[in-house]
Amino acid sequence: MLPWIQLDRATIPGDGGELRLKQRGSEFSIMLGSTELMNSRLSGSEEALATLSCERIAGRKSPSMLVGGLGMGFTLRAALGALPQDARVVVAELVPAVVDWARGPLAEIHKGTLDDPRVAIHVGDVGALIRSKKAAYDAILLDVDNGPDGLTRVSNDNLYSHNGLRAAMQALRPNGVLAVWSSAPDSAFTRRLRDVGFAADEVPVRANSKNGARHIVWLATRR
Secondary structure, three states: OOOOEEEEEEEOOOOOOEEEEEEEOOEEEEEEOOEEEEEOOEOHHHHHHHHHHHHHOOOOOOOEEEEEOOOOOHHHHHHHHHOOOOOEEEEEEOOHHHHHHHHOOOHHHHOOHHHOOOEEEEEOOHHHHHHOOOOOEEEEEEOOOOOOOOOOOHHHHHHHOHHHHHHHHHHEEEEEEEEEEEOOOOHHHHHHHHHOOEEEEEEEEEOOOOOOOEEEEEEEEEO
């Protein structure tokens, strides 16, 4: 078996640790310590995060979407495939190197999505961006941790708190959708979504194939 080769490393702002980009043949991995955050062979649940959200906002004129976390671009690519040509997608990525990787060693995976005229890249904290907006988005998609807790940095806990969820609700337009990716279920998070007034569904999705690992996407609608 081919060995893993480390291509680059990047510090996560705010004492979040260090990301490492690795390659083995045609396979890529982004690691945080000993935890694999994403792998180029596993894209199904990230794509589902986008397609399920787009289904909820289908038919809207000039829909606006915020994607928290660029990663390997699977969510963005799936969203662009489902959204109309008059859509606008803002991708908030905290780590500048992840954007550089998308245009460099991971360019074949991203397939030019960053050059799509519908896309704008915001290098910064998605939480701060959410808090700065009112009724700005039809959908907010969050894939910045392995679930609704601050894995990549502790301050991300605020995204999934009652206050963070209220901020997301205020940033959404009426009947807008907050979608959150997770590697595992979390009943307490489902309760928090409902506590702040979202109509929330916890949807199991496969990481890749029918036999792949089961992940979770929350779809929470602003009533």
